[in-house]
Amino acid sequence: MKLRISIFGVGLIGGSWALAMRHAGMTHEIIGCSRSENHLAEAKKLGVIDRYTLDPAEAVRDADVVILAVPLGAMQSVCKQIQAHLSPQAILTDVGSAKASVIEAVRQGLGEIPPRFVPGHPIAGTEKSGVSAAFDSLFDGRRVILTPLEHTDPSAVNRVRGLWELTGAQVELMAVEEHDQVLAATSHLPHILAFGLVDCLAGMREQEEIFRYAAGGFKDFTRIASSDPVMWRDICLANREAILKIMALYQKDLQQLTTAIEQGNGDELLGIFQRAKAARDRFCL
Ligand SMILES: NC(=O)c1ccc[n+]([C@@H]2O[C@H](COP(=O)([O-])OP(=O)(O)OC[C@H]3O[C@@H](n4cnc5c(N)ncnc54)[C@H](O)[C@@H]3O)[C@@H](O)[C@H]2O)c1
Numbered sequence: 089m090k091l092r093i094s095i096f097g098v099g100l101i102g103g104s105w106a107l108a109m110r111h112a113g114m115t116h117e118i119i120g121c122s123r124s125e126n127h128l129a130e131a132k133k134l135g136v137i138d139r140y141t142l143d144p145a146e147a148v149r150d151a152d153v154v155i156l157a158v159p160l161g162a163m164q165s166v167c168k169q170i171q172a173h174l175s176p177q178a179i180l181t182d183v184g185s186a187k188a189s190v191i192e193a194v195r196q197g198l199g200e201i202p203p204r205f206v207p208g209h210p211i212a213g214t215e216k217s218g219v220s221a222a223f224d225s226l227f228d229g230r231r232v233i234l235t236p237l238e239h240t241d242p243s244a245v246n247r248v249r250g251l252w253e254l255t256g257a258q259v260e261l262m263a264v265e266e267h268d269q270v271l272a273a274t275s276h277l278p279h280i281l282a283f284g285l286v287d288c289l290a291g292m293r294e295q296e297e298i299f300r301y302a303a304g305g306f307k308d309f310t311r312i313a314s315s316d317p318v319m320w321r322d323i324c325l326a327n328r329e330a331i332l333k334i335m336a337l338y339q340k341d342l343q344q345l346t347t348a349i350e351q352g353n354g355d356e357l358l359g360i361f362q363r364a365k366a367a368r369d370r371f372c373l
């Protein structure tokens with residue numbers, strides 16, 4: 089069955105999902121909705137969506153699937169705008185980077201969490217944003233985490249799982265709290281460190297001189313500091329507790345490294361670097 093899909097926020101993630109659905113031949117019609125008519129007109133011009141509207145009520149009318157792909161800070165207001173118009177048959181899902189906050193935004197915005205709401209998060213992206221950066225293979229071979237709640241309709245979970253699988257993604261189910269803790273460690277902390285490092289160096293008097301000599305290592309480490317600041321502000325505010333926990337742990341480890349360097353403790357440094365290399369070589373890519 090071909091679907092009428094309604095996408096709120098046709099940027100990097102919403103746009104890439106739309107393209108992947110099109111590629112899979114799943115779409116009867118894709119409707120984009122957002123605050124920005126310019127973004128929507130660009131999405132239509134690029135062939136990512138079939139049509140757009142600035143009216144959330146019209147966007148969800150007769151939709152089989154509604155996907156929220158706006159920044160975390162906008163989830164609640166979008167839900168408020170669709171509350172009176174969302175059909176109970178429609179599947180509602182999202183792509184937000186932190187899950188407890190989206191679930192709370194849906195609860196506040198819709199007044200309750202509908203059984204056909206399936207929280208989701210593709211662990212795929214780039215440092216670019218906007219629909220011009222979207223591409224149909226973004227999710228191919230990547231993981232997508234769904235965090236259904238106790239009362240979530242299993243048929244809705246299966247439907248959303250099936251759609252993500254059509255993008256080439258590998259879908260896993262996880263508890264909300266676990267998701268937010270794991271992603272605080274593997275995604276949110278690295279982004280905070282990259283933003284922090286670049287800001288630190290940019291604040292030094294010799295910054296122009298320093299950046300002239302920034303080569304491979306610096307570029308690899310800081311690519312993600314080019315990501316959208318609004319998106320990352322929202323993630324830090326939304327997943328505050330889990331992020332603070334992992335930051336405290338990391339600060340302890342950084343202090344251990346500082347002490348080892350201060351004391352000229354080569355054995356300690358070698359031990360840390362060997363453990364880290366072994367873990368990265370074993371677990372990453
Ligand atoms: N970028 C990534 O790497 C990545 C990866 C996984 C999940 N996510 C999540 O996906 C979501 C979207 O991120 P993105 O990278 O696609 O961002 P993006 O900036 O590329 O796209 C966001 C879109 O939302 C629209 N928008 C912003 N505020 C809005 C509002 N109040 N009402 C309606 N539309 C609004 C914008 O016009 C834009 O088209 C975020 O929740 C983010 O946490 C991002």
Ligand SMILES: O=C(O)C(=O)C[C@]1(C(=O)O)C=C[C@@H](O)C=C1
Pocket residue numbers: 184185210211212213214215216274275276312315
């Ligand atoms: O590769 C990147 O540029 C990303 O930042 C993608 C990334 C990540 O941290 O891995 C960023 C945020 C998400 O919610 C999911 C994926």
